[in-house]
Amino acid sequence: MPVTKGTALDPARTREAILAAATELLYRRGLDGVGVAELCAAVGASKETLYRHFGSKDGLIQAVLEARSDRVHAWISTAVATAPDPAAELHAVFEALGGWFEQPEFRGCAIVNAATQRHSPPARLVAVRHLDRYLEMFTDIAARAGVAEPGELGGQLLILLEGATVVADHHRADGVARLAGRAALTLLHATEKSQP
Amino acid sequence: MPVTKGTALDPARTREAILAAATELLYRRGLDGVGVAELCAAVGASKETLYRHFGSKDGLIQAVLEARSDRVHAWISTAVATAPDPAAELHAVFEALGGWFEQPEFRGCAIVNAATQRHSPPARLVAVRHLDRYLEMFTDIAARAGVAEPGELGGQLLILLEGATVVADHHRADGVARLAGRAALTLLHATEKSQP
DNA sequence: AAGAGATCGAACCGATCGGTACTATCTCAG
């Protein structure tokens, strides 16, 4: 049945619905673990609709990744914004991360996972920008804390965040975020102390 | 031509040859990026030979991952063994890591990548044991350094190692290992100082 | 009222997937 009778025709909403369903499925089963046909079935859309909105499976994947990157950074930024000082900001970031790791559907960072599966420009570019934003955020926190080399500490905090995500995904999830959070604060304090 | 004339018949060597070629190709292009036919062509072996030795593509993948995990840990252990004290051991680990990151064929940790692509028991188990061995190594180093809670520091060092690997793969490779290495030493010294 | 655009559902495309079967031919152990 074409265009279910009584349904409002809203391309933008259709696009979002496809995006949402694809985000979940591709994250859970991997980029190569879900075919376009199954994707369409899960959305309740036809192939033609999907291809009109995204052009190709890779186009859909890219749209999914960019939207996800934006959402993740908005979420982390919110956590940071509620904290009163740099140390509390770091604590907030890793506490938020811990809440994510505990969710049963947690499967690592979708953007990094995608770049691992498709080691090609589109996915890699999204990943680079994703990590760039993390690095900028951490460097800002380090700068606000008044450390001598914010870039150095920022990079180390990025390593802690990504490392915690990988370990939570592939080793043990419980306590990893707090472990990384304590390491982050230790690094912050050590760097502060050494530069009075 | 079956069994090229003059070639010694050595199943064990054949197996190793398949393993070696598959290790390189699957690492470079991803588990789903290479078909069995291409794999056979790269090895110079027939499908029947591959399937007789490994049973299935997944069997081959598992053999590849386990061999790789063994090799990586032997390599890291060698780096550790040459250092005179815990701090030097950590330095050696991250220096070795840096050398790996700089290689043009570096594509992240093959075992973690595989577990990301196949989020199913076989690959996941190899990954868990792989990280277990890292954790044990780092915990031992922490214990030798005499810190109060070697497990805590060991876990943090594991996070640094995996984080550095991810960042080197997906963000920037140069200097990441040394950045993580300095963080590792900072954590070690901070933990030592707080527990006289 | 009419045309434009959106959507579904299905058929269809060539290519490729992992895996099997078979033959011819070689090596190697007895």
Next chain:
DNA sequence: CTGAGATAGTACCGATCGGTTCGATCTCTT
């Protein structure tokens, strides 16, 4: 010398892949 096992090469299997096309049918804009 003989039989068992290893191998290359090829053809083949059904399934699935990403992607295209088409007609029917709906909504929306004018």
